[in-house]
Amino acid sequence: MTLDMDKSSHKIGLAAxxxxxxxxxxxxxLEAGRPLEEITLTAVSKTQALEKIEQALELGLNVFxxxxxxxxxxxxxxxxxxxxNIELRLIGPLQTNKAKQALDLFDVIETLDREKLAAAxxxxxxxxxxxIPLLVQVNTGxxxxxxxxxxxxxxxxxxxxxxxxxxxxxxLMCIPPAxxxxxxxxxxxxxxxxxxxxREISMGMSGDYDIAAQxxxxxxxxxxxxxxxxx
Ligand SMILES: *Cc1c(COP(=O)(O)O)cnc(C)c1O
Numbered sequence: 001m002t003l004d005m006d007k008s009s010h011k012i013g014l015a016a017x018x019x020x021x022x023x024x025x026x027x028x029x030l031e032a033g034r035p036l037e038e039i040t041l042t043a044v045s046k047t048q049a050l051e052k053i054e055q056a057l058e059l060g061l062n063v064f065x066x067x068x069x070x071x072x073x074x075x076x077x078x079x080x081x082x083x084x085n086i087e088l089r090l091i092g093p094l095q096t097n098k099a100k101q102a103l104d105l106f107d108v109i110e111t112l113d114r115e116k117l118a119a120a121x122x123x124x125x126x127x128x129x130x131x132i133p134l135l136v137q138v139n140t141g142x143x144x145x146x147x148x149x150x151x152x153x154x155x156x157x158x159x160x161x162x163x164x165x166x167x168x169x170x171x172l173m174c175i176p177p178a179x180x181x182x183x184x185x186x187x188x189x190x191x192x193x194x195x196x197x198x199r200e201i202s203m204g205m206s207g208d209y210d211i212a213a214q215x216x217x218x219x220x221x222x223x224x225x226x227x228x229x230x231x
Contacts, residue, residue, distance in 0.1 A: 011055045017226050018059055021209070025220070028210035039213055042089055042202070044223030047230045050075060056226070057083045065110075065221050067092025069102050076105065091173070091202075091221055093147050096120035103129040110135040110173040110202050112161065113147045122165035133170040135202055136161070138192065140185040141177035148174065151188055155196040171200025171218070182208045183215065190216035 021041065029036045044065040045053045053064070053075065062085050066072035069090070076088055089108040099120040102109055112118060112134045125131045136158045139148030149157045154172065161167040172193045176185035186203050193201045193216075204212025206225035213220060224230060 007051070007055075010052065011059070013228070014052065014055050014226070015059050017228070018056075018061065021222055021225055024210050025213055028213040032214040034213070038218060040219045042091075042219050042221045043226050044091065044205075044221050045075075045227065046071065046092075046223065048227050049231075050079070052227055053079060054082075057086070061226075063087045063089065063219075065089045065091040065223075066106075069094065069098045069105065073101065073105055089219075100124040100127075100129050103132060106132065108133045108135070110171075111137045111147070112167070112169070113137040113139075113149060115157075115160075118161045118165050118167060122167060125166070131166075131168050133168050133200070134161070135171040135173045135200055136169060138172050138174045138189055140174045140188050141180065143177055146175065146177075151192060154192050158196050158198060169198065171198045171202060172196070173202035173219075175205075176203075176208075183211055186212050186215040186217070 025039060026036050040063055042063045042065045043056055043061045046067045080086055087107045089110055090102055090106045091110050094102050094109060094111055094117060096117055103124055109132065136154060137148040138151055138154045139146050140151055142150055158169050161169045172189055174185055174189045176182040189203050190201055200218050201216055202219040202221060203217045204220040206222050209220040209222055
């Protein structure tokens with residue numbers, strides 16, 4: 001009884017959070033003169049309990065982001081048995097030895113960030129793994145500790161991945177430096193994507209997704225604003 005009440009109150013909280021995020025996105029789109037349908041809400045479910053993710057699925061979310069292959073492998077094959085039309089996106093760093101597992105598990109990989117990984121993915125695809133859409137991660141702040149391609153190399157790298165490796169590169173993603181205004185980083189990523197002719201622009205998290213939406217994001221990656229603080 002108590003457990004059930006607890007569950008349904010969580011679901012109500014989750015529904016309210018999702019409604020709030022949608023409302024803010026709608027407002028940002030209105031201000032920017034963009035149709036809301038241009039923006040996909042990726043719910044970042046890393047570290048969240050299965051039960052919460054199931055509630056999010058029941059509430060109609062169907063695009064999810066995970067940052068670790070292992071963790072995603074422990075949750076999503078099971079969830080996919082009971083829920084159809086899920087799109088699962090890898091948003092964290094990928095080791096080359098997990099390339100095949102990631103291609104089999106995810107629908108999109110957003111973190112193509114180095115030549116060695118492009119080669120590893122291409123090798124697995126040639127051997128029969130699915131050629132899923134990929135995004136190139138751009139290190140817009142050129143932070144030494146952060147993965148991603150430098151902005152001045154991003155367009156050439158994306159082309160190289162398409163032409164040399166035959167990879168299905170469809171977009172760019174970035175994680176701006178934590179202690180800076182994100183706007184110049186979002187604007188830069190959108191400009192690079194336009195120049196490269198790439199349709200997907202993944203940028204914006206719980207703290208700044210409305211700014212990202214205004215600056216051209218096609219995918220915003222939202223964790224804590226939907227699920228609450230991570231455990
Ligand atoms: C965790 C994570 C997010 C979501 O972060 P929130 O601030 O909780 O919305 C988005 N993108 C990436 C790459 C992440 O690792």
